[in-house]
Amino acid sequence: MPMLVLPQELTHRQAPACLRMLLQGLKVHKEPNVVVDAQALALFDTSALAVLLECRREALSDRKTFAVQGLPAALASMAGLYGVAELLPAA
Template identity: 80%
Template sequence: MLVLPAELTHRQATACLAMLMQGLKVHRESALVVDAHALAVFDTSALAVLLECRREALSEDKTFAVQGLPAAIAGMARLYGVDGLLTPAAA
Protein backbone atom coordinates (compact mmCIF):
# COMPACT_ATOMS: atom_id res chain seq x y z
CA MET A 1 0.00 0.00 0.00
CA LEU A 2 1.21 3.48 -0.85
CA VAL A 3 0.26 6.39 1.42
CA LEU A 4 -0.54 9.96 0.43
CA PRO A 5 0.75 12.82 2.59
CA ALA A 6 -1.49 15.12 4.65
CA GLU A 7 -1.02 17.92 2.10
CA LEU A 8 -1.09 17.46 -1.66
CA THR A 9 -1.41 20.66 -3.65
CA HIS A 10 0.27 21.89 -6.80
CA ARG A 11 3.34 22.69 -4.69
CA GLN A 12 3.81 19.04 -3.58
CA ALA A 13 2.43 17.24 -6.65
CA THR A 14 5.71 16.56 -8.48
CA ALA A 15 7.49 15.25 -5.39
CA CYS A 16 4.48 13.18 -4.31
CA LEU A 17 4.12 11.63 -7.75
CA ALA A 18 7.84 10.78 -7.79
CA MET A 19 7.45 9.13 -4.38
CA LEU A 20 4.46 7.11 -5.58
CA MET A 21 6.26 6.03 -8.76
CA GLN A 22 9.23 4.87 -6.69
CA GLY A 23 6.88 2.91 -4.44
CA LEU A 24 5.17 1.40 -7.46
CA LYS A 25 8.52 0.15 -8.79
CA VAL A 26 9.13 -1.92 -5.65
CA HIS A 27 5.48 -2.95 -5.13
CA ARG A 28 5.33 -6.68 -5.87
CA GLU A 29 1.63 -7.40 -5.43
CA SER A 30 -0.80 -7.41 -8.36
CA ALA A 31 -3.13 -4.94 -6.61
CA LEU A 32 -2.00 -1.44 -5.77
CA VAL A 33 -3.91 0.40 -3.06
CA VAL A 34 -3.26 4.07 -2.31
CA ASP A 35 -4.23 5.18 1.18
CA ALA A 36 -5.64 8.72 1.20
CA HIS A 37 -6.84 8.79 4.84
CA ALA A 38 -4.22 11.35 5.90
CA LEU A 39 -5.02 13.74 3.04
CA ALA A 40 -6.42 16.92 4.62
CA VAL A 41 -5.18 19.81 2.43
CA PHE A 42 -5.43 19.34 -1.31
CA ASP A 43 -6.42 20.82 -4.64
CA THR A 44 -7.09 19.36 -8.06
CA SER A 45 -3.43 18.36 -8.27
CA ALA A 46 -4.21 15.52 -5.86
CA LEU A 47 -6.70 14.17 -8.38
CA ALA A 48 -4.13 14.44 -11.16
CA VAL A 49 -1.54 12.59 -9.06
CA LEU A 50 -3.98 9.78 -8.31
CA LEU A 51 -4.95 9.43 -11.96
CA GLU A 52 -1.30 9.31 -13.07
CA CYS A 53 -0.54 6.72 -10.40
CA ARG A 54 -3.49 4.68 -11.67
CA ARG A 55 -2.25 4.93 -15.25
CA GLU A 56 1.21 3.72 -14.23
CA ALA A 57 -0.20 0.86 -12.15
CA LEU A 58 -2.38 -0.32 -15.02
CA SER A 59 0.57 -0.11 -17.42
CA GLU A 60 2.33 -2.59 -15.12
CA ASP A 61 -0.71 -4.91 -15.17
CA LYS A 62 -1.71 -4.06 -11.60
CA THR A 63 -5.17 -3.19 -10.37
CA PHE A 64 -5.60 0.18 -8.70
CA ALA A 65 -7.81 1.27 -5.81
CA VAL A 66 -7.96 4.16 -3.36
CA GLN A 67 -8.68 3.77 0.34
CA GLY A 68 -10.04 6.67 2.39
CA LEU A 69 -10.62 9.08 -0.48
CA PRO A 70 -11.87 12.41 0.93
CA ALA A 71 -15.41 13.26 -0.16
CA ALA A 72 -14.23 16.53 -1.73
CA ILE A 73 -11.83 14.72 -4.07
CA ALA A 74 -14.54 12.20 -4.94
CA GLY A 75 -16.75 15.19 -5.77
CA MET A 76 -14.05 16.70 -7.97
CA ALA A 77 -13.69 13.37 -9.76
CA ARG A 78 -17.46 13.29 -10.40
CA LEU A 79 -17.38 16.88 -11.64
CA TYR A 80 -14.63 16.02 -14.16
CA GLY A 81 -16.26 12.72 -15.13
CA VAL A 82 -13.40 10.53 -13.92
CA ASP A 83 -14.97 9.15 -10.74
CA GLY A 84 -15.22 5.67 -12.29
CA LEU A 85 -11.43 5.58 -12.51
CA LEU A 86 -10.88 5.88 -8.75
CA THR A 87 -12.15 2.57 -7.47
CA PRO A 88 -12.58 2.40 -3.70
CA ALA A 89 -10.48 -0.27 -1.98
CA ALA A 90 -12.37 -3.26 -0.64
CA ALA A 91 -13.00 -3.06 3.08
Protein backbone atom coordinates in the same frame (compact mmCIF):
# COMPACT_ATOMS: atom_id res chain seq x y z
CA MET B 1 -0.89 -5.80 -1.20
CA PRO B 2 1.23 -2.65 -1.34
CA MET B 3 -0.22 0.38 0.38
CA LEU B 4 0.96 3.72 -0.92
CA VAL B 5 0.15 6.59 1.43
CA LEU B 6 -0.72 10.13 0.43
CA PRO B 7 0.51 13.01 2.61
CA GLN B 8 -1.74 15.31 4.62
CA GLU B 9 -1.27 18.08 2.04
CA LEU B 10 -1.28 17.52 -1.72
CA THR B 11 -1.49 20.70 -3.75
CA HIS B 12 0.27 21.90 -6.88
CA ARG B 13 3.42 22.55 -4.85
CA GLN B 14 3.68 19.00 -3.43
CA ALA B 15 2.42 17.15 -6.51
CA PRO B 16 5.74 16.47 -8.30
CA ALA B 17 7.45 15.07 -5.19
CA CYS B 18 4.37 13.06 -4.20
CA LEU B 19 4.07 11.56 -7.67
CA ARG B 20 7.76 10.59 -7.66
CA MET B 21 7.25 8.90 -4.28
CA LEU B 22 4.19 6.98 -5.48
CA LEU B 23 5.84 5.85 -8.71
CA GLN B 24 8.90 4.67 -6.78
CA GLY B 25 6.56 2.73 -4.50
CA LEU B 26 4.95 1.10 -7.53
CA LYS B 27 8.35 -0.06 -8.75
CA VAL B 28 9.36 -1.48 -5.36
CA HIS B 29 6.17 -3.48 -4.79
CA LYS B 30 5.78 -6.41 -7.14
CA GLU B 31 2.31 -7.47 -5.99
CA PRO B 32 -0.48 -7.27 -8.62
CA ASN B 33 -2.79 -5.05 -6.50
CA VAL B 34 -2.03 -1.44 -5.59
CA VAL B 35 -3.97 0.56 -3.02
CA VAL B 36 -3.37 4.25 -2.35
CA ASP B 37 -4.33 5.31 1.17
CA ALA B 38 -5.79 8.83 1.05
CA GLN B 39 -7.12 8.94 4.63
CA ALA B 40 -4.57 11.50 5.82
CA LEU B 41 -5.33 13.88 2.96
CA ALA B 42 -6.72 17.08 4.46
CA LEU B 43 -5.55 19.91 2.17
CA PHE B 44 -5.65 19.35 -1.58
CA ASP B 45 -6.51 20.80 -4.95
CA THR B 46 -7.02 19.34 -8.41
CA SER B 47 -3.35 18.34 -8.43
CA ALA B 48 -4.30 15.49 -6.09
CA LEU B 49 -6.55 14.08 -8.82
CA ALA B 50 -3.77 14.42 -11.38
CA VAL B 51 -1.36 12.55 -9.11
CA LEU B 52 -3.85 9.75 -8.46
CA LEU B 53 -4.71 9.41 -12.14
CA GLU B 54 -1.05 9.25 -13.16
CA CYS B 55 -0.38 6.67 -10.46
CA ARG B 56 -3.34 4.66 -11.76
CA ARG B 57 -2.02 4.90 -15.32
CA GLU B 58 1.38 3.61 -14.25
CA ALA B 59 -0.13 0.79 -12.18
CA LEU B 60 -2.31 -0.34 -15.08
CA SER B 61 0.62 -0.16 -17.50
CA ASP B 62 2.45 -2.54 -15.11
CA ARG B 63 -0.61 -4.83 -15.28
CA LYS B 64 -1.58 -4.08 -11.67
CA THR B 65 -4.99 -3.25 -10.29
CA PHE B 66 -5.50 0.16 -8.70
CA ALA B 67 -7.80 1.35 -5.91
CA VAL B 68 -7.99 4.23 -3.44
CA GLN B 69 -8.78 3.83 0.24
CA GLY B 70 -10.22 6.67 2.29
CA LEU B 71 -10.71 9.20 -0.50
CA PRO B 72 -12.00 12.40 1.17
CA ALA B 73 -15.60 13.20 0.21
CA ALA B 74 -14.63 16.58 -1.25
CA LEU B 75 -12.00 14.98 -3.49
CA ALA B 76 -14.46 12.26 -4.54
CA SER B 77 -16.93 15.00 -5.39
CA MET B 78 -14.27 16.83 -7.40
CA ALA B 79 -13.50 13.58 -9.27
CA GLY B 80 -17.20 13.26 -10.09
CA LEU B 81 -17.34 16.85 -11.31
CA TYR B 82 -14.45 16.18 -13.69
CA GLY B 83 -15.91 12.86 -14.81
CA VAL B 84 -13.08 10.68 -13.49
CA ALA B 85 -14.67 9.20 -10.36
CA GLU B 86 -14.97 5.74 -11.93
CA LEU B 87 -11.20 5.75 -12.56
CA LEU B 88 -10.56 5.94 -8.80
CA PRO B 89 -12.35 2.86 -7.40
CA ALA B 90 -12.64 2.46 -3.65
CA ALA B 91 -10.52 -0.22 -2.02
